[in-house]
Amino acid sequence: SKVLIPIFADQLSHTLSSLAVSEPEESVILMMEVMNEATTVPHHRTKLVFLFSAMRHFCEELRQQGWDVDYVKLSDGKNEGTFRKEVQRALGRHDIDQIRVCEPSVYRVLKDVQGWEAALGVSVSITPDDRFIATKDEFFDWAEDRKSFRMENFYHEMRRKTGLLMEGDKPVEGKWNFDKENRMPPKDKMKFPDALKFKPDSITHDVIEMVKSQFETRLGDVNGFFYAVTREGALKSLEYFIKNQLEKFGDYQDAMVSDQPFMFHSLISPYINAGLLSPLEVCEQIEAAYQDGKAPINSVEGYIRQIIGWREYVRGIYWLKMPGYDTQNYLEADLKLPDFYWTGETDMRCLSQTISQTLEYAYAHHIQRLMITGNFALLIGVDPYDVHEWYLSVYLDAFEWVELPNTLGMSQYGDGGLLGSKPYASSGSYINRMSNYCKDCAYNVKDRVGEKACPYNSLYWHFLDRNKEKLQGNNRLAMPYRNLENMDKEVRQELIENANKFIESLKPSMAKDYL
Numbered sequence: 001s002k003v004l005i006p007i008f009a010d011q012l013s014h015t016l017s018s019l020a021v022s023e024p025e026e027s028v029i030l031m032m033e034v035m036n037e038a039t040t041v042p043h044h045r046t047k048l049v050f051l052f053s054a055m056r057h058f059c060e061e062l063r064q065q066g067w068d069v070d071y072v073k074l075s076d077g078k079n080e081g082t083f084r085k086e087v088q089r090a091l092g093r094h095d096i097d098q099i100r101v102c103e104p105s106v107y108r109v110l111k112d113v114q115g116w117e118a119a120l121g122v123s124v125s126i127t128p129d130d131r132f133i134a135t136k137d138e139f140f141d142w143a144e145d146r147k148s149f150r151m152e153n154f155y156h157e158m159r160r161k162t163g164l165l166m167e168g169d170k171p172v173e174g175k176w177n178f179d180k181e182n183r184m185p186p187k188d189k190m191k192f193p194d195a196l197k198f199k200p201d202s203i204t205h206d207v208i209e210m211v212k213s214q215f216e217t218r219l220g221d222v223n224g225f226f227y228a229v230t231r232e233g234a235l236k237s238l239e240y241f242i243k244n245q246l247e248k249f250g251d252y253q254d255a256m257v258s259d260q261p262f263m264f265h266s267l268i269s270p271y272i273n274a275g276l277l278s279p280l281e282v283c284e285q286i287e288a289a290y291q292d293g294k295a296p297i298n299s300v301e302g303y304i305r306q307i308i309g310w311r312e313y314v315r316g317i318y319w320l321k322m323p324g325y326d327t328q329n330y331l332e333a334d335l336k337l338p339d340f341y342w343t344g345e346t347d348m349r350c351l352s353q354t355i356s357q358t359l360e361y362a363y364a365h366h367i368q369r370l371m372i373t374g375n376f377a378l379l380i381g382v383d384p385y386d387v388h389e390w391y392l393s394v395y396l397d398a399f400e401w402v403e404l405p406n407t408l409g410m411s412q413y414g415d416g417g418l419l420g421s422k423p424y425a426s427s428g429s430y431i432n433r434m435s436n437y438c439k440d441c442a443y444n445v446k447d448r449v450g451e452k453a454c455p456y457n458s459l460y461w462h463f464l465d466r467n468k469e470k471l472q473g474n475n476r477l478a479m480p481y482r483n484l485e486n487m488d489k490e491v492r493q494e495l496i497e498n499a500n501k502f503i504e505s506l507k508p509s510m511a512k513d514y515l
């Protein structure tokens, strides 16, 4: 008898812990395309193509290495649509006395796997997911004796642990964090390198056709699909980024430009999250570019901080706070998401730009996610769970463990400031400073009230006003609350009325309408 090794869509790593302790002669690997996972939320079709194609390519690679892979396609007539039922069916096809599975990345799936032994009558061992810099226990230990968590402290520990950008026990160039140098607005007529695009091979073409026919009503035109679907392609993307974009990444990390969806960003997150690249190898290559004098410290430190700092930190928070983190709603926001999030049809140029590129490429960069779509949902008061469902649906890199803390915690303040120290709320002036969106917008960013006033302006004061009890004690909001207090009563009244009228005019929508 043999060991059955199920591998999930975001476990496409040859170093996976369940494989590392197994031998091909004694094992059957099981890979499953299941409908249940494709329909938890209305995942973008580009994301479905990426994951199914990457799974099929990974399966081929494993077979070439001598592994026996039992691969169940979505279109297989006998496919029962859930992991558990497919594992059960596989037990009937093979002589299995043990299941060995690398720990799933999502709470719901982990709970399911933990129930397999009792339900299926086969011994199940779960191997730890060691593709992160910090183990869960390391994070829990770090969190244990702290009242409040700040990413920065955790990040220093990760620098020490990895030795990245360290000289002995000191940070290189004498500072841990160069974020202040990473906030340049875009320059006029800036030039950007093209994104690296890959031509779909026959496996990807098959998947594109399958996704088009099985998910007819879903968002996303997959005819122009260009993402990498193998480790080899992912490594090329990283190399391309280091050669063409890393140098300027830092300076323009927060900048936004009309019709420039990618700018100097790396587009690497889907590959790391699916397991095609390891976070440490990515950071080591970035550090090497710095040591070779190819990129400045503000770019390199900024990039490495996102990965060994933010990415690890949000994972720790996810596991610390699940179950229950997904339904937190500190500000008691209860509006439905406006329908234009699913269509891009709005006169607000920053939103139409960000959402249209999201619908086209399943991609927007961090500041667009945080300060355009996230900020707007926060200001109008959308239920954080609905916002979470949208982000989980539309982005290529969205897996719950990383998407949920970023959305509900960082962006929507749903956890009341556990993850970040203040709500990322801003009026139109931030957007105007960091982008050229406002230039061609139907609204005027300089106006606070009136027909043509940028809606972010009145909404910002509406947000502060309605959440006063919960937020005015926050030191980082002391200044805006002072301004609100000192504001002329009539002006204040007009702003609130304007915002109310605007919020009432929005057409609500639900994720399930787009399934």
Ligand code: FAD
Pocket (backbone or CB within 6 Å): 264, 265, 266, 267, 268, 269, 270, 272, 273, 303, 306, 307, 310, 311, 312, 314, 364, 365, 366, 367, 369, 370, 374, 391, 395, 397, 398, 399, 402, 403, 404, 406, 407, 410, 411
């Ligand atoms: P770059 O700008 O080139 O950044 C480099 C890398 O740093 C990324 O590839 C990513 O691996 C990592 N990184 C940067 N910021 C974060 C962060 N806050 N958390 C985790 N990793 C980070 N990232 C996801 O991977 N999946 C998500 O579902 C996701 N949802 C988000 C939702 C919201 C509301 C916000 C504000 C951010 C979210 N992020 C998410 C973080 C970030 O926006 C993306 O990682 C980034 O835009 C990916 O594009 P890139 O590879 O070009 O990144």
